[in-house]
Amino acid sequence: MKSIYFGKVSMLLGIACMALVYSLTGCGNNTQTPKKNPIDTAVHTVDINALIRIADTTLTDNKVSVFAQDSLTSKNETIYIQVTGLDGAPTTDALLDYDVVMDMGMVSHGGPYYPLVDLGNGLFKAEVVFIMANMDDMGEGWVLHTILNKKDSLSFLLPIAEAKPARTIPVGTKDDGQVFVSLLLPNEVQTGAQSIGFTLHRMDHNVFPPLDNYTVEVESFMPDMDHGSPNNETAIGEGNGRYNGKVNFTMKGSWIIKANLFKNGEKVSQEELVFPVEVK
Structure with missing residues (x-):
């Protein structure tokens, strides 16, 4: 081998x-x-x-x-x-x-x-x-x-190197302990509105079942220009730990996606997740 x-x-x-x-x-x-x-x-x-x-x-x-x-x-x-x-x-x-x-x-x-x-x-x-x-x-x-x-x-x-920037981030939650949130978006994207996907898995000792019944609220923000963008849509569950929403990038440059986990309308993630994205 x-x-x-x-x-x-x-x-x-x-x-x-x-x-x-x-x-x-x-x-x-x-x-x-x-x-x-x-x-x-x-x-x-x-x-x-x-x-x-x-x-x-x-x-x-x-x-x-x-x-x-x-x-x-x-x-x-x-x-x-x-x-x-x-x-x-x-x-x-x-x-x-x-x-x-x-x-x-x-x-x-x-x-x-x-x-x-x-x-x-x-x-x-x-x-x-x-x-x-x-x-x-x-x-x-x-x-x-x-x-x-x-x-x-x-x-x-398997040769697994560190993802740069991070695309899978662990976060503590109110009810489900440690949850691994994975952003399904390339490091570089085009301007405009587009689909944004996530997978959620909780850590239960040594198994990692997919996590449903959440929503992922997303906000796009451009730090260099100190502004965000309209028409972002919360990622909703599609089953088996998969979530899909919309994100909008109004101009080229360095952006971040801020993500927070919600359950039954209540924010349950212990901290905000930040994913950098380059918009070409």
């Missing part, structure tokens, strides 16, 4: 402390019983040649490869897992399951992730929230564990 490591990344001290509290048992994320992978029935096109190969390994009858659209960082990421025969032909009847674990050496912890989606032709899509970056000299870092056809266990080291 071939794996790629990135250089030195900074330590998220608060999350590491939580890992020490919750990972003394050495368990990973919640495991799932292998079953038929859900099939993506929407129109989709994934050009495997345009993706970055992260790692691969060869079995007796199959080759399993891990891809990403770009370098992986500590945020909500999409990764792709391809199963082929040794001749490179897609394995169309593969059954695949997975989870992710952050190996910090003395301790380990899991992270939020969604079920695999079967894209067809031996290609699967996984959505994972990497809540921290790999750290030098502290374990193997993030590890992708897969089970192929209920019998072959494969592990891949």
